[in-house]
Amino acid sequence: xxxxxxxxxxxxxxxxxxxxxxxxxxxxxxxxxxxxxxxxxxxxxxxxxxxxxxxxxxxxxxxxxxxxxxxxxxxxxxxxxxxxxxxxxxxxxxxxxxxxxxxxxxxxxxxxxx
Amino acid sequence: xxxxxxxxxxxxxxxxxxxxxxxxxxxxxxxxxxxxxxxxxxxxxxxxxxxxxxxxxxxxxxxxxxxxxxxxxxxxxxxxxxxxxxxxxxxxxxxxxxxxxxxxxxxxxx
Numbered sequence: 741x742x743x744x745x746x747x748x749x750x751x752x753x754x755x756x757x758x759x760x761x762x763x764x765x766x767x768x769x770x771x772x773x774x775x776x777x778x779x780x781x782x783x784x785x786x787x788x789x790x791x792x793x794x795x796x797x798x799x800x801x802x803x804x805x806x807x808x809x810x811x812x813x814x815x816x817x818x819x820x821x822x823x824x825x826x827x828x829x830x831x832x833x834x835x836x837x838x839x840x841x842x843x844x845x846x847x848x849x850x851x852x853x854x
Numbered sequence: 855x856x857x858x859x860x861x862x863x864x865x866x867x868x869x870x871x872x873x874x875x876x877x878x879x880x881x882x883x884x885x886x887x888x889x890x891x892x893x894x895x896x897x898x899x900x901x902x903x904x905x906x907x908x909x910x911x912x913x914x915x916x917x918x919x920x921x922x923x924x925x926x927x928x929x930x931x932x933x934x935x936x937x938x939x940x941x942x943x944x945x946x947x948x949x950x951x952x953x954x955x956x957x958x959x960x961x962x963x964x
Contacts, residue, residue, distance in 0.1 A: 773950060832897070836950060841949070843900065843952060845899070848896070
């Protein structure tokens with residue numbers, strides 16, 4: 741079974757631009773969540789999608805948005821990029837239905853904002 | 855989710871057991887203890903989880919105290935590849951999100 745796939749692996753943008761990151765979950769997983777990791781703040785939850793609906797949202801500004809498609813693939817978008825948005829963006833998927841849900845993470849997209 | 859406390863860093867000699875402690879004194883009855891690890895520049899990897907009984911899998915063992923206020927992750931024979939940041943997380947069942955703390959940086963040396 742293929743793991744969680746994130747593309748691209750690396751991305752360089754300039755301030756003010758926007759960026760779209762992609763995540764393909766493990767087959768059969770319908771929940772996809774996104775996390776931001778920076779040296780200063782650590783791993784922080786951005787949002788979670790389940791069946792094309794945002795189910796949970798972290799404490800991030802509206803410049804951060806996401807969506808999920810009918811095949812469970814997800815994208816996240818960051819508009820009007822700021823230097824502080826430089827981070828590793830991680831996507832995780834899990835099978836929703838049991839009590840003990842394990843998250844499976846992709847390798848992440850390393851975003852650098854210049 | 856309940857808050858967890860972990861040491862910032864630990865060292866372990868290759869081949870020895872690594873015992874990583876975690877305090878979660880405010881854990882609720884329906885909250886599980888999860889352990890993940892993150893090797894540099896990779897996504898976190900699930901290790902093990904438990905509610906109140908001790909658990910063991912091919913990667914590690916999890917020992918939870920009877921009052922559930924603390925736990926220990928045991929890597930029985932640490933290798934250099936086990937060098938990583940280890941996160942202890944408590945989470946209620948049925949939730950799909952994780953709240954990460956700062957974790958413990960485990961350094962396994964030859």
